[in-house]
Amino acid sequence: MSDAPIRDAVVVAGPGDADRRIAGVPLPLRTILVLQRGGVERVTLVGAPVPCDPRVRVPVTAAAALAPASDAAPHLVVGPGTVIDGALLAALQRRVRPGDVVELVRDGARVRVAPGPQVAANGVRPAAPPAGTLAPASLSDAALERALLRGLENPRDGYLDGVCYRRVSRLAVTPLLLRTPLTPNAVTVLGVAAGVAGALLLGVPGVLPVVGAVLLLVLSGAMDCADGELARLRFHESKLGHVLDVMGDTLVHVALLIGIALRLTRAGAVPEARWLWMLAVGVVGAFVAITLCEVNEERRLRAAGWENRVIDGVLSPLTTRDWHVFPVAFAALGVLDWLVPWAAVGSQLFWVGTLVLCWRALRRARHAGQPPPGMRAARA
Secondary structure, three states, X not given: OOOOOOOEEEEEOOOOHHHOEEOOEEXXXXXXXXXXXXOOOEEEEEOOOOOOOOOOOOOEEEEOOOOOOOOOOEEEEEOOOEEEOHHHHHHHHHHOOOOOOEEEEEOOEEEEEEEHHHOOOOOOOOEOOOOOOEEEOOOOXXXXXXXXXXXXXXXXXXXXXXXXXXXXXXXXXXXXHOOOOOOHHHHHHHHHHHHHHHHHHOOXXXXXXXXXXXXXXXXXXXXXXXXXHHHHHHOOOOHHHHHHHXXXXXXXXXXXXXXXXXXXXXXXXXXXXXXXXXXXXXXXXXXXXXXXXXXOHHHHOOOOOHHHHHHHHHHHHHHOXXXXXXXXXXXXXXXXXXXXXXXXXXXXXXXXXXXXXXXXXXXXXXXXXXXXXXXXXXXX
């Protein structure tokens, strides 16, 4: 059973809604999938046939008209010609309480949350949506896609994702891909190919190869963002896609290390073995430390503390493609031979510091779940 307060929804389809496609998905089907993703357990569809699609896992019933329900639980009504997204639904799920009547309106698009007997009532002052997308389906494809893309935030994004890759993907790459038949998995493969090519190009002497490497790595990073955006907009997420994404990132990382090694070898500046061993230990240690933080995320977040803010806001993003900036910068400055010693030392500090912070966060969370000593003694 879902913990979401809104478990029932009614989707009212207007004339032409069944034929309106947004990112290739018919509007009624898109709305049902958004509701399903947001914790809604039952959907009633008014004015359109129930879509037969394997992605729909919640029960959907057809109705001839919007009618009050007998139970007092919150019901969500999505008006005709209305486009919503997960961010809007999540905001409603957080704010709505039993007995509340809320009506949100923007440019003719309308949603309503009310107890069952009041789903079709009038007299509530409409408000602006608190977050997310609430838009009329009459907007252009490009305008709706921009609005929906803004709601696809990824908490795992690194710094470069926020300032570069995600912006490039939303402004240029994803809108272009939406006009093609390419699948998200195909985009992942193409992005990995661009990343590997850019990484290996870094091993070619000269400034121009570095410039080419930067462009290809940026394109690869943007496509790494775009494949997920494409999958979520088209509701084509899959376990295979996640596996390809992880494997692809690993391939690009390995290719970048090979590119660095080739460039150093050609320059006659191969690092000493001790630095290479130290770096290898640091890389493994960093992987283990961040994995432990992710595995214990739910436990350590039970108590607030600066340790969690540092882990999730500073350290975790550094394990994404953010580190690519360092070899590129060192290569551009002509001091790539400095990279391995600095990275060897930095990786040791990283994994040790991460483990210490994780231990402190878990310890704080464990103590937060226990009563004070005096209360424990009284209970005993």
